[in-house]
Amino acid sequence: MGLDPIFTNTTADLELLAVQTALQAIAEAEPGLLERLNGLPDAEPHAMSQLADLLAFVHRELGDARARPIVARHGRLLAMALCAVPELAALRTRVRALHGSVRLELAVHAAASLLPRLGLEAKVTESRGAPLLSIERCGLCAQVSNAPEPMCSNVEALLSALLFELCEEPTIAAEVECLAEGGAACRFRIRG
Ligand SMILES: [Zn+2]
Secondary structure, three states, X not given: OOOOHXXXXXXXXXXXXXXXXXXXHHHHHOOOHHHHOOOOXXXXXXXXXXXXXXXXXXXXXXXXXXHHHHHHHHHHHHHHHHOOOOOHHHHHHHHHOOOHHHHHHHHHHHHHHHHHHHOOXXXXXXXXXXXXXXXXXXXXXXXXXXXXXXXXXXXXXXXXXXXXXXXXXXXXXEEEEOHHHOOOOEEEEEEO
């Protein structure tokens, strides 16, 4: 399946694409797993709650260690989709005109401004001299409690890839607090 920019024009299309890319990431890594999924629950009104159910299913069926690379691959596919939205080019130009820590800071704000296109509301603050991006309502983590470690490897991969596209510099987003572990939100520390 290709990521056709035609499908990335509206938030609803992007949310649908987020579900499709999750199915793609699962099919690539664990083709047999999708046979055990008896369709997505059709009672779900929103694509993003379908997505949360799907990712929770992958974690349940495979365990966290095997689920992690699949979920991270999903994040990279989502980054490709977000890089195709029309506003990306203007954001990239503004970010790349800056240098050093202000460049990274603007890039993190730009990334946060794009996340609602995927149904994720994000806030940017600062912690220990680095930008901190927080997602208070993560659909996947809201379904999990007592996870042994942070679960949002898709958001880590998504942010790292998106920030690289914006900054043109290697950037790492590491989840330092996760709702699934009992945190108040999923928070990602960003380092260039
Ligand atoms: Zn999380």
